[in-house]
Amino acid sequence: MTALIKEGMGMVSQPSQKTNYLLGIATFIGLSALNIGAWFLFFNPKGIMRLYTPMYGFSMVVILLAMVITVTDLFDCWPLRLKTGERISPVQGILLAGITLLLTWAVMFGLFHNLIGRFGITYFSPSAIVATGETGTEIFNARENSSTALIYLFAAYIWIAVGWKISFRGWPWNGESLATVGFSRLMTVSFLSVLAYAVLFHPHVGYLFSPPQKLAAVAPWWESLADTGSAYYHLGWVVCSVAILIMSESLWEGYPWRIVSREEGSLSGGLFTFFGSVAAGFVMMLLMKKGMDLYWGTPFLGGQYLDAPYFRYLHAAEMAGFLILATLVVSIYLGNLLRGSNLMVRVVIRNLVVVILATLLMWFYYAAGPFFLGTVPGIAQPEDTPLCWSFFMISFVLMHRHFFNAAPIRVQS
């Protein structure tokens, strides 16, 4: 997600050639059409496979995005690319897409449903949950609960993976082969994301069952802070932090982290960037929540729909998801908009365009979604989250960018 067009320090994203905006927009619309077709095939409630139940389909999408990020950000497209910057051919692109899809399937069904779930942690496998015979453990609930756990785990993974890449860059493996760096990053990111998941999300999953799994999970410890026991509280700031990282990498040309970070990365720069993005993400979530509170009224403990505190946090994540998508569109398809001029001017204009585009994308989801995506009209429908579709689109954009060089707009690898 982070390897955008590199110039200067190698940390920033600026257009390297004159941008054909019309071609960029047409390319994005074409990709969106392809995405909506795939959505119809896999997820649309009126479509073919109808997997958006919602958690089952959502978990597939989150794992798909995590695998795209693994292949691109952690492994830099190794083994089909042996050196950073090597151009990916269309055939290699198809192979990388195939590898990503295969990994998604293997991780979800092989690693979690059939290995970890059956021989380790019950709640990662629908069939293992059903086998317990406990209250409410029939296949539909079991699949949704198992999927919820996977969504949280891989949300943590995406956050740590993007955070690690942008924060620490090549450190501490500069000069090593792509394979060495890739596996090292994978181990580090996996370890840290398991830690993050255990503290931020596992308590929620442990309390998805009756009786609550008290010996395996503490009660949600954030309830008094958030007015809800739902881990959507953490999902809110985590996705906002990812948005901050992506926006800073491209729209803000590496600032403010660039003040401390070096091109090749460092421990101090990494810590500054990572924890700075966490703080900024938290502030972003609070600002968004404040806006919602002013508009919809103050939510209250136990409220549902728009009155639910957990919905406000989830909706912050949903808006951040559209911000990430809009940022990628501006960076990849619109060449990051501006060159020259004052940095502040560039940043303000890019931010403005991204916010407008994110709002348009959100409008599309809520207004046109019922027609194009088969979703239910209205906001705060408990069985629907725009994060699923925005993450699906982000996966498509990233695969198009990294595996197919964003053809036909021909950006550099």
Added chain:
Amino acid sequence: MDRREFLKVTGMGGAALAAGGISIGLPKQGYAAKKEDIGEIKSLKVTVLSETSWFNNDIFKKDMMDGGGTMANQYDIAWNKENSGGYSALLEIEQLDGSKKKLLMDSGWNNSWMDYVFKMHGVDQMLKKKEIDTMVLTHWHLDHFWGIESTLKHNPNITIYAPNTHYPEDMKLLKGGKFEKAGCSNSVPHKGKLVECDSNNIVKLMPGVAIKNFDVPIILRVRGENVLYFHVKDKGIVTVTGCCHPGVLSLYSFARNNFAKGEDVYGSYGGLHITLFETWDPKFDDIIKGLKAFKPEKLACNHCTGWLFAEKAAAAGLPIVKGTDKFRSYKKVSSVAKNNHMFLTNGDTVVF
């Protein structure tokens, strides 16, 4: 550009997105400036005609998932007819002057089941004799509306108060129509008055009784739910719901902000839409804690509330009204029926 400037830009972007994004939805209607006085009633008696909308959760869920999941159109799903029952309640209101009025709330799903239930409680005769001349349809879900023929066959001229958020399929069924795949039909067109309730207004049905439509998205592509508010003299506000999709605390909050003496919540009857599929979530613990803050005195819940919630709420000290063995006199019982009478079920009554 320093960090402070960047954070400022970020903040501006976030706030703008929040403002832009949320502008898609409509702001909450501000009733708070002028509180409505809906009057008072002496008492309300609710008879649970049927709260078993379906008899087996697993079959219902399988039908739903096979048909496209929770967001699919309910008319596009091939439901197992043998599994369908319905939700309906008889409301008997005593006015302050001692006069009494009967209302029917919802008409269930399976016509054969609802015919049986109505006959069992004499509702068929009440409809024929016009003792019941008004039905409040809480929402357009299959288990509340598709049994409409069972009502209309006895009184096609009945006045119906329903949410205005209906689809063409709903009107087709109401006016006399059939849906082969979904397995629902109505051969008796509605000829009476249809009062479409919108979310911007409160409908005062009679002194002490009001209907408020909450325009919320609901599973199976349904939107909007009518909630009945009663103000029982010397007791307080009572909410009566089909499924309570907007959330019971949102209902209480609405009463507190918009009705005279609305802060005095006495209790609730109906589905509360919480653990209908026997699954739990930390946000349901939020509801228990939030409910305790309102200190209701009588919670007569059933249907989509889920026995699991009722059990946990009772354990937490909430005044859940227990059921009796009357449900056993019905020809079919739910697969999740409990011997511990966790909440009101078929044939039970409650008085507020």
